[in-house]
Amino acid sequence: MxxxxxxxxxxxxxxxxxxxxxxxxxxxxxxxxxxxxxxxxxxxxxxxxxxxxxxxxxxxxxxxxxxxxxxxxxxxxxxxxxxxxxxxxxxxxxxxxxxxxxxxxxxxxxxxxxxxxxxxxxxxxxxxxxxxxxxxxxxxxxxxxxxxxxxxxxxxxxxxxxxxxxxxxxxxxxxxxxxxxxxxxxxxxxxxxxxxxxxxxxxxxxxxxxxxxxxxxxxxxxxxxxxxxxxxxxxxxxxxxxxxxxxxxxxxxxxxxxxPDDEQFEPDWTDHVMNEGGAHADFTPRVVEYEGAEFNDEFVPAQQVYDAMVAGQSFVLVDARVIPDYLIGHISGAVSVPFDSVEQATDVISRDRWVITYCGCPHAVSGRARAAFKRAGFERVAVLDEGYYYWTDQGWPACGGRERYCEE
Ligand code: HEC
Ligand code: HEC
Missing domain, CATH: 1.10.760.10 (Cytochrome c-like domain)
Known part of the structure; x- marks a missing residue:
């Protein structure tokens, strides 16, 4: 090799x-x-x-x-x-x-x-x-x-x-x-x-x-x-x-x-904060060890994200998959920023709150999106560790369609 x-x-x-x-x-x-x-x-x-x-x-x-x-x-x-x-x-x-x-x-x-x-x-x-x-x-x-x-x-x-x-x-x-x-x-x-x-x-x-x-x-x-x-x-x-x-x-x-829903969907990035008026969420990423080295700012456990969501705290939850996946099903309150278009969104997305990215895989495209936010100077940005399917397996709020928030 x-x-x-x-x-x-x-x-x-x-x-x-x-x-x-x-x-x-x-x-x-x-x-x-x-x-x-x-x-x-x-x-x-x-x-x-x-x-x-x-x-x-x-x-x-x-x-x-x-x-x-x-x-x-x-x-x-x-x-x-x-x-x-x-x-x-x-x-x-x-x-x-x-x-x-x-x-x-x-x-x-x-x-x-x-x-x-x-x-x-x-x-x-x-x-x-x-x-x-x-x-x-x-x-x-x-x-x-x-x-x-x-x-x-x-x-x-x-x-x-x-x-x-x-x-x-x-x-x-x-x-x-x-x-x-x-x-x-x-x-x-x-x-x-x-x-x-x-x-x-x-x-x-x-x-x-x-x-x-x-x-x-x-x-x-x-x-x-x-x-x-x-x-x-x-x-x-x-x-x-x-x-x-x-x-x-x-x-x-x-x-x-x-x-397919054949009307083209262009996400509205100006409206992207979860729980807009709420206190700013603060996340503690997991410490991950790999071959003796520790990495500690990459992955936030889904449970923390869920807890912040239900506590009404504000942060930015980014669905990093391509748009069709968002339309099929996304976490309630998430904004669609596909991993290949993060650069275009970085001027609009709030920098004073945590940004959490997710995908289905669970780290591939969310990791790429995180890296792109980092390159654009975002400081607090991490990946939702377990990914979208873990979230839905818990029965936590998610739905398909164009609206960010799901109906109760
Ligand atoms: C030990 C695991 C295993 C078992 C047992 C197994 N499969 Fe598979 N099967 C796979 C894997 C892995 C693939 C995909 C392989 C690849 O990468 O092409 C596959 C592919 C297939 C595909 C092609 C699907 C596609 O979309 O290309 C069919 C059809 C299929 N399996 C049917 C069966 C049937 C019927 C049985 C039982 C008689 C069976 N498999 C047993 C592992 C298994
Ligand atoms: C996030 C991971 C991921 C990405 C990115 C991805 N795929 Fe797949 N792909 C899968 C998985 C998982 C399956 C099997 C789905 C299933 O369980 O039926 C699959 C299935 C397929 C199949 C169907 C195979 C069969 O026998 O049924 C094709 C063809 C394919 N992918 C091609 C591509 C191409 C080309 C791309 C790039 C445009 C791509 N995939 C991107 C994960 C991915």
Whole structure:
């Protein structure tokens, strides 16, 4: 591992230092197949590294060895730039995946062989709402145009090393009830969740996934697996019929897609203070130790933020994700300042109060936003340590839509 790479690795540990992703032992599954922790999860470790380490260059992923040869004016070159800005800190600089929990390996050979350009393109634009995978498209008020998404597809295709196979027209006819029995027997839920909601691996129940994934794509993933990640290949363990039944069962999780709110949203930064008239909140960031060194001004526990909110104290709570995520759901009272537009907001945002940034991941884009505030001279700015999904898991006030505050 080069020095350059290892310092980035430390930086990314900061991004999402959740539990180790997939040091899973689902035991021996029927057929004598033991799931192997494989490489999945390697980058995300239980360690934690303050994102200050990255203030020099807030999180720009390392370009893989071949990237230097890409013409910056080609679709692949533009795709590389976009990938560096918006994707690498979760999916890895070389598409190896798992810098954020469940952010799959985009460079995986079986994945790229079975995913169509359209699947990739549409997945980028519409995301996986309700997961850390944002809907990046402008139709959701996100940053990427349709052209941008094609450029990303062109760049991602450079990683492909197996020939594409046509899975789109594969005829699948399975029985969902039998499929459910197989799903339970094979313990798919240990990784994907009992209802496909995603636990140690990506979800299988997202409406946008079902909209764009063909039966053949799902079948292929089950049959061939995704070596070297923890996704096993089941073709030697299950019969063809059992695998088709699994597809039928997974399809029962399909739901209608909520249409995007296509009126563009531009957050009003002039109105951004939480509990405007209240006494100024004061936060005590956690002391974080990493390799013997202490870092103490980075992460504020969610509980403190919640307590200040309900005590009516004033501070600035910044939702650092892209706008579509804010519209899907944000903490009551938060203002939307996407991480790539903090510079434009720093003239407007109050400097005499604490600024707390958050994201879903929980540290990647919130850490980048914090670094940008710091660069602009803000003194008291920290990241909400556990992130947005922890907040909603507590049942604390959050809602979708354009209004900052949620109705009681
Ligand atoms: C904050 C972390 C994060 C960022 C940033 C991010 N993703 Fe994702 N992405 C995820 C996660 C997590 C999933 C899996 C979601 C699920 O559970 O279904 C995912 C899923 C995907 C999928 C669908 C894969 C499949 O097989 O269903 C594609 C394609 C994808 N991401 C591409 C991108 C691209 C391209 C970018 C940059 C524009 C990007 N992602 C940015 C976290 C992220
Ligand atoms: C030990 C954990 C584990 C188990 C058990 C497991 N999977 Fe997976 N699965 C994964 C991981 C990790 C991925 C994503 C790999 C990647 O990065 O491409 C995945 C991907 C998939 C995908 C592709 C999803 C997409 O959006 O690209 C499907 C479909 C799938 N699994 C179905 C199943 C089924 C059905 C079972 C049970 C028969 C199962 N998995 C068991 C870990 C697991």
């Amino acid at each position: 080069s020095l350059r790479y290892s310092s980035l690795a430390l930086l990314w540990l900061a991004a999402c230092p959740a539990e180790p992703v997939a040091v899973v032992d689902v035991g021996v599954i029927d057929g004598g197949f033991a799931a192997d922790a494989g490489m999945i999860g390697a980058p995300v470790e239980a360690g934690r590294w303050p994102s200050d380490a990255g203030e020099v260059d807030a999180g720009a992923p390392d370009a893989g060895p071949t990237d230097a040869w890409i013409n910056p004016d080609s679709p692949e070159g533009r795709g590389l730039t976009l990938y560096t800005e918006y994707c690498g800190f979760c999916h890895g600089a070389s598409g190896e995946g798992y810098w954020a929990d469940n952010a799959n390996a985009l460079a995986n050979p079986e994945f790229l062989a079975s995913a169509t350009d359209f699947f990739l393109w549409a997945s980028i634009l519409d995301g996986r709402p309700g997961t850390p995978m944002s809907p990046w498209g402008q139709s959701h008020s996100g940053p990427l145009s349709e052209e941008d998404a094609w450029d990303l597809v062109a760049y991602i295709r450079l990683w492909q090393d197996l020939p594409s196979i046509d899975v789109e027209y594969m005829q699948i006819s399975g029985d969902a009830d039998s499929g459910q029995a197989v799903y339970e027997r094979m313990q798919c839920g240990a990784c994907h969740g009992a209802d496909g909601e995603g636990v140690l691996a990506m979800s299988l129940n997202n409406p946008v996934f079902h909209q764009f994934a063909s039966d053949g794509f799902i079948y292929h993933a089950i049959a061939k697996g995704r070596a070297p990640t923890t996704m096993p290949a089941y073709e030697d363990v299950l019969s063809e019929q059992e695998m088709q039944d699994l597809v039928a069962y997974i399809r029962t999780w399909s739901r209608p897609v909520v249409p």
